[in-house]
Amino acid sequence: MSQPDNDLLQRFLFEQSDVRGEIVSLQDSYQAVLANHKKSNQRLPAAIDTLLGEFLSAAALLSATLKFDGIITLQAKPKDTGALDVIMADCTRHNNLRAVARYDASKAPTDEHSCDFRSLFDGGYLVITIDPAKGERYQSVVRIEHDSLSDCLNTYFQQSEQLPTRIWLAADGHRASGLLLQALPVQLQSLEQRSELWQHLCLLADTLKADEQVALSHHQQLHRLFHQETLQFFEPTALQFSCTCSRVRTASMLISLGEAEITAILEEQASIEVACEFCHYVYQFSPEQAAQLFINEVPTLH
C-alpha cells in the first residue's frame, strides 16, 4: 500500500468532459496547528481537533479554486457562545495554511458534552471571506443548520450561484483530507452530457468513507472512486503551516485600541506583549515603542 500524501493538493480533470477536481491531504501542517493549541495549554476535545482538520482541508480546496492572489478565510460561529467562541482557518494563494479554535474548557458543561458540528454550531453562521490582494474583499454568510462542514459548504456553493461544486471532508486528529468536484462551463460536452456525468461522479464520491479519505493516498482514493474514468493530473502543489501575522499588523491593532487604552495597560505592566493566536509568536512593545506608535501614526519596526 502506498504512503498517504502529506501536505499536498492535486488538481485533476476528467478527460473529454467539463468536470474538474481537487484532492488534498494534510498531516504536518495539521499537526502544527494542533501543536499550537497545546502550546497555549488549550485542551481541545477530540471532535474539535477533527473539525480543525476539516476546516484546514476546506480552506486549501477553496483557495485552489481562486483565480487570483488572495486569502480565503472560513469562520464558524455558534449561535450562543459557550466553551467554543469560534473556529477559523485560512489559506493564502501561496498555500500557507493556519487555523485556530477559540475554546475555553472551563466553560464546557461536562467533559462529555457533544462536540459534533451540528451540536456546536446549529443556528450559528459560517462566514466565507475572500480577500483579494487587489480589490475589495467580499463575504458570504451561511446559516448553519447542517450535520457537517461539508454539508454547510455545499449549501454555500448552491447559494452563491457559482459553477456546480461539491466538497467531501474528513479528519481524524492525525490526518485531514478533502475532495472537491466542480462542473465547468460546457465546452467539450453538451449541457445534458455534463449534467449526467456530474450526477454520476457525485454519486460515486458520496460512497467515499471518511476513514478512506484519511488513510488512502490520492491515487488510491481516485482509483477507488473513478477507475472507469480517464483522469488528467496536474503537478501537485505543496502546502504548509505558516502564519501571516507581523509586527506591523500587531502595531496597527495596538493603534486601533487607542492611546488611552495602551497607557492604561502600561500602568499595569512593564511592556506590552501580544501573542498571535495562530502561531503564538509574541510581539513585545516597550513603553517607548508603544509611545512611538501614536507619534508617527506609522508603526515602528525597531
Ligand SMILES: [Zn+2]
Ligand atoms: Zn502568527
